[in-house]
Amino acid sequence: MSQSQELGTLIVVILKARHLHQPSFYKQDPYAQASLSGQTQRTKPEPKGGQHPVWDEEFRFPVLVDPGKDNVNRKLEVSCWKDEPRSEDKLLGKGIVDIESTLKTGEFDDWVPLETSGGARGELYLEMTFYANGPPPLNRRPSKIKQSDRLTRPQSYNPVPPKGGPSSALNPTPYTTCIFTSC
Numbered sequence: 001m002s003q004s005q006e007l008g009t010l011i012v013v014i015l016k017a018r019h020l021h022q023p024s025f026y027k028q029d030p031y032a033q034a035s036l037s038g039q040t041q042r043t044k045p046e047p048k049g050g051q052h053p054v055w056d057e058e059f060r061f062p063v064l065v066d067p068g069k070d071n072v073n074r075k076l077e078v079s080c081w082k083d084e085p086r087s088e089d090k091l092l093g094k095g096i097v098d099i100e101s102t103l104k105t106g107e108f109d110d111w112v113p114l115e116t117s118g119g120a121r122g123e124l125y126l127e128m129t130f131y132a133n134g135p136p137p138l139n140r141r142p143s144k145i146k147q148s149d150r151l152t153r154p155q156s157y158n159p160v161p162p163k164g165g166p167s168s169a170l171n172p173t174p175y176t177t178c179i180f181t182s183c
Helices: 069-074 102-105
Strands: 006-018 030-037 041-042 054-064 073-083 090-097 109-117 118-130
Touching: 006 030, 006 073, 006 102, 030 054, 041 054, 054 069, 069 102, 073 109, 073 118, 090 102, 090 118, 102 109, 102 118
Parallel strands: none
Antiparallel strands: 006 054, 006 118, 030 041, 030 073, 073 090, 090 109, 109 118
């Protein structure tokens, strides 16, 4: 593709997902996929990634000058799939990101909601950076996710503390032998 037809390059980092649909009892091996302007790229499946996989994989897409019919060249389609080695892969959820604002600001990082016909099916965290064939944008905005939370999985939610208070599971009481009643 020639430089005159390209507006620039969009770098997409598919970082992680949360609350993915899990259609079976066993841990799934999910992978993510991104498509822009007819070009599709996918991550490697994360073995036993379950509902909260972490990929941290980078992909580069050429951004065309022509937005196309219905702005098809300005919509990044992302999806998550369950890797099925013996049959057809199952769609866990998909979402669409309009990259028009990313082309103006140069950056995007946020959770993208995923859906199927059955409703909401989790979220996918994307970081996008646009490098134009022209001059770069003047100011950058800060990331919405803390650097320490970048590659961590969410903590499990347990609304009922274990018996003996919240710290009893972490600090079990030592066994003591008491022969006399004054112990």
